Amino acid sequence: MVDLRRAAAIVGIHEHVTRYSPDKSELQIQGESVINALNDAGLTKDDVDGLFTASSSIRNSGMNLADYLNLYPSYVDNTTVGGGSFEFHLSHALTAIAAGRINVAVITYSSLARSGGVSVGTGGVGRFGHPVLDPSPDSFEELYGLTTVGLYAMIARRHMHLYGTTSEQLAEVSVAMRHHASMNPEALFRDPITVEDVVNSRVISDPLHLMDCCVITDGGGAVVVASPEVARNCRHTPVWVLGAGEAIAHQGAGKRDLIYIAAHQSSPRAFEMAGVTHDDIDMAMVYDSFTITVVETLEDLGFCKKGEGGEFVSGGRLQVGGALPINTDGGGLSSNHPGMRGIFLLLEATRQLRHQFDGTGRQVPDCKIALAHGTGGALGSRHSGGTVILARD
Template identity: 60%
Template sequence: MGGLTKKAAIVGAYEHPGRLIPGKSTHEIQAECARHALAEAGLTNKDVDGFMTPSGIGMDAMNVAEYLGVQPDVFDSTQVGGSSFLLHVARATAAIAAGQAQVVLITYGSTARSGARAIGTGGAARPVINPWPDSFEAPYGGILAGMYATVASRHMHDYGTTKEQLANISVVTRRHASMNPDAMYRDPIAIDDVLASRMIAWPLKMLECCVISDGGGAIVVTSPERARDCKTRPVWVLGAGEGYRHLGRGKRDWTTIAAAQSGPSAMGMAGVTHKDIDHLMVYDSFTITVLTTLESLGFCKTGEGGSFVEGNRLAIDGELPMNTDGGGLSSNHPGMRGIFLIIEAVKQLRGDYEGTARQVKDCKISLCHGTGGMLGSRHSGVTLVLGRD
């Protein structure tokens, strides 16, 4: 172990319960989440000397800091899509280890649903996401869902992965959503229900695509010294890794993703192996995102993801409980979902659900992986390993 291991702890984690939050701005949502996350740790915004949130257009992150009433010594508005918040936890840990900050607040808020924003199945053409370099390689644009469908069809072609295997990912995460009172969709589904849902982009059906919701969350990261005085059980940052995959229409490997780079880095820093992981939170914008992430992280060999996700292996009572809040497929996905991966991992490690069916038994180490951008194109990957005492 080394690097960032146990140099900082997460002492506050709050997810907004709303999935449709009309009449509130993203600033208001972030302020509400920040108050709750700080309060559970026994802190206030006056204790905050570091602030991080991904920037949108303009200097929105600075506006959020002003709205929250924080005057940070450390500021980070890095935007790498859905993995931004995992990156922020790593950056916060590094800043704390360097003595630049003691209490770092990380926030997110979005009104993607109430604002009727198209995410994935319509809206902006590809040049908006991947501008100038693609002028000759991708002149016809293409929606985000279509790119993920291309990765799925490639995986099916190369390795014999079936639609039923992909659909089972949706079934398992919906089972977890049924235990989450805040989840957007909670009714149980079967593989046949997934396959009978509306086609979005072959082979991906509607129930294999993430929901579009409003939402927000906040995380508080602090030093080991400050963590001892906080009201919550600390969740330690054990390891962090980053990765990046490039664009290229002529590339041969469509199904290995950035997790293949970030996963080994994070696990190596934490000094853990796959057998040590009790709980898993991975980005699930689509079912194929989950399958390729599991392969690239090394939980199974390349091409064996289909058989790996069959049955109940990923269920809360299985050998590798995954996305126990219901994930982006059933619980929430307000544009970017990375912060919610961390929040659920923290709650599982603290034992917040103890005495209910939602609690992962003897959860000591959780691995979180966020994907930003989109598969089949340039995208980021950030992996965190979190643990309890």
């Protein structure tokens, strides 16, 4: 394969910090995010030639966003594979830039999941937004009351059965995320919590409790990705893309062992491309839709063996200063989760690699290489996994 390391860099970012925004449209949030991210990079509207977006609510999201922004991009990608879509976008932007098709790509997302009252995790069929089931696979699944949280809970139950993982170990993930959120002034929930708080919260879908589940917020953001020539003249130190891996996991005609998730396929691809090892990773942004998502993802990314994730996440090891700091913004479990969260993984990884929090407890000391892994869809049926590895000079 062509060496794609450092063929593109994240040069501009913006997080729309709103957690509740009933007065703004999703396109306005994206527009404001794109403008601010370009300002952050020191670039302008005229520099943008690639447009990347995903949405579960905006029809024809690529076309409608280009129309709203009055942009005429030469490269458009609205790959929508759930919450991890934006790691796929970065992977695709890397390839397009390396091939010389474009020089500056914008990735953006927004959602009004909270002000719109969307039951993201427990909406059942309502999560599709349409009442008629497709002949397959819906018609062999939705008759039985699937929910998103239920599909993750089934994998949590199986994990507990096979490996002895406990609710208390899962709760450790929530506790670590809340600790990080306490240092993020924009986080939705900032008061410290304990393992007991999590395991005593009400059960949503056994064995997952309310506090094993991510929050539901509004929000959005944008990422600007550029060629090396452009990146070297931007305002911030470039955050280079070292590697990217994509994968889909599904039921495999009824025979796949879904205890192994898409990260199991995408992670080796990203590490091989990047030419780094797990010991080189200073911090990770791991999609935390639910606590079990983090345990499963860390295992299948290869940070520990399958079945050892419960132990790996315990004892503060995920906090800054621990063995592998993850989700230093507080994650989806405490900070924000507007329907899809993958773009925020790229934003926080970039902030860490820029050393934006130097002098505070949120900064991972001397952060040089970060990994982000987005999961979209549901562990128990089918989902996407996008792994990216990022580095500063």
